[in-house]
Amino acid sequence: xxxxxxxxxxxxxxxxxxxxxxxxxxxxxxxxxxxxxxxxxxxxxxxxxxxxxxxxxxxxxxxxxxxxxxxxxxxxxxxxxxxxxxxxxxxxxxxxxxxxxxxxxxxxxxxxxxxxxxxxxxxxxxxxxxxxxxxxxxxxxxxxxxxxxxxxxxxxxxxxxxxxxxxxxxxxxxxxxxxxxxxxxxxxxxxxxxxxxxxxxxxxxxxxxxxxxxxxxxxxxxxxxxxxxxxxxxxxxxxxxxxxxxxxxxxxxxxxxxxxxxxxxxxxxxxxxxxxxxxxxxxxxxxxxxxxxxxxxxxxxxxxxxxxxxxxxxxxxxxxxxxxxxxxxxxxxxxxxxxxxxxxxxxxxxxxxxxxxxxxxxxxxxxxxxxxxxxxxxxxxxxxxxxxxxxxxxx
Numbered sequence: 371x372x373x374x375x376x377x378x379x380x381x382x383x384x385x386x387x388x389x390x391x392x393x394x395x396x397x398x399x400x401x402x403x404x405x406x407x408x409x410x411x412x413x414x415x416x417x418x419x420x421x422x423x424x425x426x427x428x429x430x431x432x433x434x435x436x437x438x439x440x441x442x443x444x445x446x447x448x449x450x451x452x453x454x455x456x457x458x459x460x461x462x463x464x465x466x467x468x469x470x471x472x473x474x475x476x477x478x479x480x481x482x483x484x485x486x487x488x489x490x491x492x493x494x495x496x497x498x499x500x501x502x503x504x505x506x507x508x509x510x511x512x513x514x515x516x517x518x519x520x521x522x523x524x525x526x527x528x529x530x531x532x533x534x535x536x537x538x539x540x541x542x543x544x545x546x547x548x549x550x551x552x553x554x555x556x557x558x559x560x561x562x563x564x565x566x567x568x569x570x571x572x573x574x575x576x577x578x579x580x581x582x583x584x585x586x587x588x589x590x591x592x593x594x595x596x597x598x599x600x601x602x603x604x605x606x607x608x609x610x611x612x613x614x615x616x617x618x619x620x621x622x623x624x625x626x627x628x629x630x631x632x633x634x635x636x637x638x639x640x641x642x643x644x645x646x647x648x649x650x651x652x653x654x655x656x657x658x659x660x661x662x663x664x665x666x667x668x669x670x671x672x673x674x675x676x677x678x679x680x681x682x683x684x685x686x687x688x689x690x691x692x693x694x695x696x697x698x699x700x701x702x703x704x705x706x707x708x709x710x711x712x713x714x715x716x717x718x719x720x721x722x723x724x725x726x727x728x729x730x731x732x733x734x735x736x737x738x739x740x741x742x743x744x745x746x747x748x749x750x751x752x753x754x755x756x757x758x759x760x761x762x763x764x765x
Contacts, residue, residue: 372452376410378444379403385436385446390682390700391429399426402436402446409453424461427453429696431689432579433682434653447616447654454581466502467692473506474688475582479541479572479589488514488545505694511725513764515548519555523565526634532564535627536600538593538614541572543607543721550721553748554606554624560751561631565604570596575613579687590617602627606744608651608720609687615655623651624744625660625719637753638670639746641760644713644738645673646704646727648720649682661719661743668750676707683730685722701730708738715739715760717746728765739763 385402386392392401399408405426411417427450436446463471477483491510499507518539525532535558539551555565574589590613597603602620604627605611614621645661652658665673684690684700704727708716716731716738718724728740739760749759 372409372413372449372456375445375449375452376406376413378442379406380442382441384439384441388435388439388680390431390433390435390684391696393681394696394699400429402430402440402444405430405453406444406446406449409449412453412456419457419461421461424457427457429693431649431682431684431686431700433649433686435649435680435682438653438656438680451578451581454579455583456581458581466500469500470502470506470692471580471688473503474691475577475580475585478576478688481541481545484542484545485514505691508694509690509725509729511546511728511764514546515550517548517552518544519552519565519567521567523555523559523567525562525564526559527562532562533602534564534566534600535622536597536603537565537567538573538603538605538607538610538621539567539570540607540610540721541576543610546725547721547742550606550742550745553742553745554604557633557744557747557751558604558624558627560634561628563604563627563631566597566600568596573610573613574617575610576687578613579609586613590614590619594619606719606742608648608655609722612650612654623655623657623660623719625651625657625664628664628747629660633667633747634751636668636747636750639668639750639754639759640670640756641715641746642672642674642711642713643715643717643741643746644676644708644711645743646676646683646708646716646718646723647679648718648723649686651719652680661717665717665743665746668746670756671746671750674711674713676704676711678703678707683718683723683726685720685726687722690722690726697726698730701726702733705730705734705736709734709736713738714756715741715763717741717743719743724764732765737765739765 574586577586684697690697
């Protein structure tokens with residue numbers, strides 16, 4: 371499969387300026403074109419899957435900006451996922467790498483364990499820790515939210531016209547951004563949806579993007595069974611939505627569910643918000659700037675876009691743990707672009723982006739209030755004033 375997919379690449383180089391690691395280092399083997407050559411040669415057996423080769427694959431964020439920019443339609447998304455399966459199956463990782471990945475995948479997809487880990491993180495930061503554990507401790511945000519949507523949120527219109535949808539509450543999302551899930555359910559109900567949020571688990575996206583194919587499939591199939599009987603699964607975390615669509619589940623990004631829906635009267639929200647497209651919304655799902663027309667319905671809200679929208683912020687699933695230096699450089703770059711717009715707040719539609727950029731803004735000495743865009747719609751629907759919203763926001 372890898373050899374067949376690599377043949378589509380004509381080595382034109384259109385992907386180079388959109389690739390975050392190439393932009394950082396200007397190294398051919400850290401560009402999509404260079405990695406495709408490595409994939410082809412290792413698949414053919416003319417190049418050994420050495421630690422050096424694996425490092426170039428590990429340095430890829432999987433942001434899919436190259437997919438958007440490629441004129442030849444190269445399926446780099448499939449290529450990097452297949453390659454990472456091979457790496458995980460055949461490449462012996464160092465002890466530190468094995469311990470780090472074991473801890474990550476024993477924690478992140480499991481909300482109860484993640485809650486416990488977040489409570490222990492401040493203690494861990496004060497203790498001597500191995501180098502492989504330090505990025506996890508440093509990334510643990512100060513905020514969390516135990517709020518969750520009801521198992522059923524009725525539509526706020528005539529029930530005979532309501533569409534029945536499920537809401538993916540997620541693993542990391544349900545722990546760090548439970549308030550975002552609750553806001554999503556309220557907004558969908560206001561738009562005429564009957565929202566079901568059943569007991570559920572991880573969708574498998576994190577595992578799939580790290581090459582853990584069997585683990586990912588178990589998560590995804592379990593989730594599929596949780597949503598029997600709904601017309602669609604609405605997703606507010608773009609990486610998860612991309613994964614579910616690729617696996618054939620009836621997933622809709624929340625922007626797709628709201629795009630043509632009527633909403634009740636929206637109250638003014640006098641704010642300037644720097645909105646960052648998440649990579650899996652912009653590139654993988656091909657929904658660039660999908661939140662902008664929805665946010666522009668809100669009276670008084672001014673939406674500004676930071677420079678380099680196509681460039682990843684460095685979160686990328688587990689990337690900011692496994693490749694902390696590159697992730698930090700990209701996060702700081704994104705923070706500079708956000709601050710250049712002089713906003714009152716920052717918004718992005720993916721939990722990883724919100725954590726990553728919020729921390730970079732903190733390092734820059736400007737910890738802006740950080741929102742998922744659906745929270746802004748929810749606040750406007752409920753008549754929350756700008757000052758109140760900013761005062762209670764995560765930073």
